[in-house]
Amino acid sequence: MSGSTGRFATARVATAQVSLTADLHFPARVLFGRGVLDRVGPLARGWSEHALVVTDRGMPATGLVDRVTDGLRAAGVEPIVYDGVTPNPTIAQVEAGLEAGAGRGIGVIVSVGGGSAHDCAKTIALVAANGGEVRDYEGFDRSPHRALPCIAVNTTSGSGADVSRYAVITDPGRSLKMIIADAHLTPRLAVNDPLTTVGLPSAVTMATGLDALTHAIEAYVSTAASQVTDLFALRAIELAVADLPRAVRDGADLEARDGMMLAALLAGLAIDSASVGAVHALAHQLGAVYDLPHGVCNGILLPVVCEFNQPASTERYARVAAIVGGGRGGRPLRALLRALGDRVGLPRGLAELGVERSALPDLAARALDDMCMQTNPRPMRHADIVACYERAL
Numbered sequence: 206m207s208g209s210t211g212r213f214a215t216a217r218v219a220t221a222q223v224s225l226t227a228d229l230h231f232p233a234r235v236l237f238g239r240g241v242l243d244r245v246g247p248l249a250r251g252w253s254e255h256a257l258v259v260t261d262r263g264m265p266a267t268g269l270v271d272r273v274t275d276g277l278r279a280a281g282v283e284p285i286v287y288d289g290v291t292p293n294p295t296i297a298q299v300e301a302g303l304e305a306g307a308g309r310g311i312g313v314i315v316s317v318g319g320g321s322a323h324d325c326a327k328t329i330a331l332v333a334a335n336g337g338e339v340r341d342y343e344g345f346d347r348s349p350h351r352a353l354p355c356i357a358v359n360t361t362s363g364s365g366a367d368v369s370r371y372a373v374i375t376d377p378g379r380s381l382k383m384i385i386a387d388a389h390l391t392p393r394l395a396v397n398d399p400l401t402t403v404g405l406p407s408a409v410t411m412a413t414g415l416d417a418l419t420h421a422i423e424a425y426v427s428t429a430a431s432q433v434t435d436l437f438a439l440r441a442i443e444l445a446v447a448d449l450p451r452a453v454r455d456g457a458d459l460e461a462r463d464g465m466m467l468a469a470l471l472a473g474l475a476i477d478s479a480s481v482g483a484v485h486a487l488a489h490q491l492g493a494v495y496d497l498p499h500g501v502c503n504g505i506l507l508p509v510v511c512e513f514n515q516p517a518s519t520e521r522y523a524r525v526a527a528i529v530g531g532g533r534g535g536r537p538l539r540a541l542l543r544a545l546g547d548r549v550g551l552p553r554g555l556a557e558l559g560v561e562r563s564a565l566p567d568l569a570a571r572a573l574d575d576m577c578m579q580t581n582p583r584p585m586r587h588a589d590i591v592a593c594y595e596r597a598l
């Protein structure tokens with residue numbers, strides 16, 4: 206068919222920048238809005254009378270775990286709490302969670318927290334239903350059976366783990382962040398109540414918010430981007446740029462909390478289908494080797510990786526720059542992102558976090574093998590990765 210006449214020619218011009226072909230993944234159900242936390246108990250009861258609640262050690266002090274467990278009990282669900290999750294959750298934590306729930310008739314898993322709690326809970330649910338070892342599920346779609354039902358209750362605005370089919374689990378024996386990508390991992394219910402984020406410290410708001418912004422930008426320039434994921438990604442970038450500085454400045458600014466939770470949700474939906482790119486591939490190694498916060502690593506690496514990738518996707522990065530720059534053209538995207546990082550209190554470089562120049566070649570070799578590299582818009586060689594790490598020092 207000729208592309209020069211008729212309706213299809215118009216469509217082709219309009220969509221020239223992105224594929225019409227898409228392989229889209231969506232969660233089953235998402236609750237969003239102030240107060241939706243109260244619906245967790247009755248919905249969990251639809252699956253089981255026994256729930257394993259997975260959370261991190263600091264979370265019970267916020268009172269949010271009590272609210273969830275009280276809601277579960279009121280609905281007739283008996284909770285067992287496993288609160289051993291840390292940032293960069295490990296295989297041992299998944300195993301401890303499995304042990305905590307063993308023989309208790311658990312039929313639903315409820316994670317309360319951010320990406321670490323959700324990733325740990327999702328992996329517990331997958332292994333509980335399929336057996337074997339955590340390492341058996343590294344890679345794409347390795348599980349034969351659906352996981353136990355998971356309810357992911359977000360208390361941060363960043364990871365997107367509540368709506369994604371990915372879990373990242375650290376294997377300390379290999380100093381590696383294993384990526385488990387499996388359609389069975391996606392929580393059956395994601396709960397996004399912006400009121401849960403009101404008490405978040407500004408440093409956590411900053412780190413998680415920059416993770417969401419990185420998801421949105423990497424999904425938008427991903428080789429797996431599509432018309433549908435673009436809608437989510439572009440809106441997420443707009444929201445994060447507008448609302449992250451506000452949420453960091455005033456943690457009680459409810460409109461900013463709404464905006465950031467929506468940004469994180471939309472970015473999560475975008476990456477579930479479009480995946481991420483080199484920022485994540487490089488950041489994962491820093492998390493695995495130095496146990497550094499994921500969002501902070503992303504925030505520091507994002508400007509330099511965008512600069513490297515720009516020649517491969519000029520128009521898309523120009524659009525990102527227009528959003529980040531608020532329409533005031535002229536400044537390069539790297540400088541605009543750096544300025545945004547300064548506004549929200551991001552450390553200026555990796556050296557501040559203890560990363561040493563001598564470690565960069567090894568980190569780069571590890572990053573080359575990271576699954577997230579596969580959808581980066583510009584292929585990276587080992588020397589390119591070392592150079593990016595050096596510029597981010």
Ligand SMILES: [Fe+2]
Pocket residue numbers: 364416420485499503
């Ligand atoms: Fe991330």
